[in-house]
Amino acid sequence: MTTQRTRPPTAQQFVLDELRRAITSGRLRPGAPIRQDVVAEEFGVSRVPLREALKTLQGEGLVTYHAHRGYHVEELSLGDLREVYRIRALLEDEAVRRAAALMTAADLDVLDRAEDEVERAAQAGDVLAMAAANRAFHMALYEYAGMPRLVRLIRTLWDSTDAYRSIYYGEGVNRERVIGEHRAAVAALRAGDAEEAVRVLDVHRAHAVAALEHLMAPVS
Numbered sequence: 001m002t003t004q005r006t007r008p009p010t011a012q013q014f015v016l017d018e019l020r021r022a023i024t025s026g027r028l029r030p031g032a033p034i035r036q037d038v039v040a041e042e043f044g045v046s047r048v049p050l051r052e053a054l055k056t057l058q059g060e061g062l063v064t065y066h067a068h069r070g071y072h073v074e075e076l077s078l079g080d081l082r083e084v085y086r087i088r089a090l091l092e093d094e095a096v097r098r099a100a101a102l103m104t105a106a107d108l109d110v111l112d113r114a115e116d117e118v119e120r121a122a123q124a125g126d127v128l129a130m131a132a133a134n135r136a137f138h139m140a141l142y143e144y145a146g147m148p149r150l151v152r153l154i155r156t157l158w159d160s161t162d163a164y165r166s167i168y169y170g171e172g173v174n175r176e177r178v179i180g181e182h183r184a185a186v187a188a189l190r191a192g193d194a195e196e197a198v199r200v201l202d203v204h205r206a207h208a209v210a211a212l213e214h215l216m217a218p219v220s
Contacts, residue, residue: 012049015039016056023062023073024159026131026166034063034071061160073163078216081161085209088157091150092138092205093198098145100194107144108190114140115182122175130175131166137182168211177207 019039022028040050054071057063064074076084103111114137121130135158142151168174181204188196 010049011043011045012052015043015045015050016053018043019053019057020060020062020159023057024162026128026163028073028163030073030075030163032073033069034073036070060156074160076161076164078213081164081212081216082209084157084161085205088154089202089205091154091157092142092201095142095145095147095150095154096198096201097194098147099141099143100189100192100197102146103144103189108186111137111140111186111189115179115186118182119179122169122179125172125175127166127169130169130178131162134165134169134178135162141185164212164216165208167215168208171211174207174211178204181207 019028019034028034034054036047036050036054040047043050054063054065058065058071062074063071065071114133117133118130118137121127121133138158139151139155142154145151169178181200185197185200185204188194188200
C-alpha cells in the first residue's frame with residue numbers, strides 16, 4: 001500500500017493519508033478488514049496514531065467498526081450508491097454550469113491535458129492510474145466554478161465511491177466509454193454549450209451507476 005512520499009508532520013496524518021489513498025484507489029477493497037497490527041508495522045507507527053486515523057476515516061464514512069471484528073472498509077449498498085450519485089448530480093451540474101461561464105481557452109487546454117492522462121492510463125490498462133487521472137480531470141473542471149465549498153462537498157462524495165469506480169474501470173468497454181464521454185463534455189464546453197456538457201456528464205454518471213448496479217447485484 002505504501003509509496004515513496006514525503007511524510008506529513010505527524011504520524012497520524014501520514015497513516016490517515018495512506019489509508020485514505022488505499023481505500024479510494026481500490027487497493028483496499030470494500031469490505032476488506034484493516035488489520036491494525038499489520039498496518040502499524042507496515043507504516044512504522046504505533047497503534048495510537050493508527051486508531052486516531054481510523055476514527056477519522058470512520059467519521060468520513062470510509063471505514064466501519066464492528067465489535068469483536070474490528071475495522072473494515074465500508075461497503076455501500078445499491079441504495080447508498082444511488083443516493084451518492086444523485087447528490088453528486090445536483091452538485092456537479094451546478095459546478096459545471098458555473099465553470100462553463102468562467103473558463104478560458106487556456107483552462108480548456110488544461111482540461112484537455114488532464115484527459116490525455118486518463119487516456120494514457122486507459123490504454124495501458126492501469127486501473128488505479130486511470131481512477132486517479134479521472135478524478136483529477138473532473139476536479140479540475142469543478143474547481144473552475146470558483147466555489148471551493150461546493151468542490152469540498154463533491155470531493156467528500158467521491159471519496160465514498162472511489163473504490164467502486166476502480167471496479168468500474170476494470171472492464172475495457174467501460175474505459176472506452178469514459179474516454180468518449182470526457183471528450184464530448186470538453187467539446188461541449190469549447191462550443192460554449194454548458195447544458196450539453198451537463199447532459200453528457202449526467203449520462204456519464206448514469207452509465208457508471210448502471211454498470212455498478214450490475215456488478216453489485218446479488219448472485220441468485
